[in-house]
Amino acid sequence: MPEPLIEINGISKSFKGPEGILPTLREINMSIEKGSFVSIIGPSGCGKSTLFNIICGLITPDTGSVVIEGKNVTGQRGVVSYMPQKDLLFPWRTIIDNVVIGSLIEGRPVEESKKRARELFGVFGLEGFENSYPATLSGGMRQRAALMRTVLCEKPIMLLDESFGGLDAMTRRNMQAWLLNIWERFQRSVLFITHDIEEALYLSDKVYVLTERPAEVGLELVVDLPRPRVVTSPEFVEYKKKLLAALE
């Protein structure tokens, strides 16, 4: 068993709402092994994004801690790389300038990052678009550029927040298969939020199911199927039933 890379220990968070205190997360425990692909599914509005914001360091939890590689990083920024649902490419920067933004922020030599980025444009299916502006790219291409930016942040873990939620079904299928390629190639751990059960099972080593608000971990399901997975296989369908039952 590989050692856990990220541990989320007993995280709780409440917000002050118009009707008093609104508990959002309750005693969330999770562990993500090095190099693994872990998904979180749950009903919409259950606090998945709040959990992500806590791991990113944008919000501090009321109780609990985030531990990465043995270090307590609760409330710290710049320790994970994050890819939101919207691609959030800066329209005023070309694709190459967009994808190296992480090294620019950290003060790493940008020219070196660009050199490395150029070699990756083929892998990300963006060859020839290095100097294009985001507005001239299709939705799928923009999403791949956003993922490249996330990869080039050079963090041990990537958080993907419903990253394919805005894409049409066809593009989404392609993007999932291709994301697995990228994941295997770069050996990064991925924490993936989705509300699509099939997507979670197709991609993940492990799936966490969150319950309705206040969210608790309702089920921790290790998906022990070889890749590439066939969504219509009986084993796959068995897993799907388990997840559906947990979400009821």
Added chain:
Amino acid sequence: MNQDKEKEPQTINKPLRNWRFRFIKNIIMPFSFIIVILFAWEAYGVVFGENRLLPPPSRIINAFVETRELLFFHAKYTLIEAAMGFLLAFLVSVFLALLIDHFKLLKQAIYPLLVISQTVPIVAIAPLFIVLFGFGILPKVIVVALMCFFPIVISMVEGLQAADKDMVDLLRVMDASNWQIFRLVRFPAALVSIFSGIKIAAAYSVMGAVIGEWVGARYGLGLFMILVQKSFRTDQMLAAIAVITAASLLLFGAMELLQRLLMPWYYSKGDGEDIFVDQKRERKVVNEEEG
């Protein structure tokens, strides 16, 4: 990924078709409309007899040719005042906008004053500047600056605050400093808005200089207009107005050009939309022909 491949043929013939479409839309349409109006105006003079108060375009062109040296002599001063006032307004505006943006409380304090400053009739207080600063160039520059700074401040403050919050958060996750967030997201995001303000200001600036000259000057188109007005030379007056219009358009155009140079990304997007609208329209025409 098939969808991406389909895009390619479009990108190949896009520039050519786009160019034709834009030429018709941006050059032919506005100019032909102006020419139609001028011809109608001229025809009115021919049919109903010439009117001293509204001389036809041919008379105005005549007046322009006759007085061109004098017009250019005065226009030079007006343009210098307009440009200097505009530049001063720009510097003051950027300073004020950054101040307001940085100290949020200041916005509540300064904003009402900014709005009030725009309600003061400038024609009424312009003579005060003459008394204070004399007949030279300075009072005119101040009048121009007073008229120009408001749109720039407002557009910059609101542009800076309108930045996409998610983009800002993306950088915060990367542990970016406030200065990095400003430089990489908030300022570029505000540029569209800032340039709207700058273009409004540029279009006002020449008029501001003329108002400044109107209440007292040694040189300038404002002075020229007062002189010809007193001798009822409406044709020369209108010739001067044409020069003012041309100068305003020149400054406006210069700002437009500057925006295109500084924001190529903004226009690359605009092109995409143009071609799209163009294609849809063509498709509609084809459908109608078939139906």
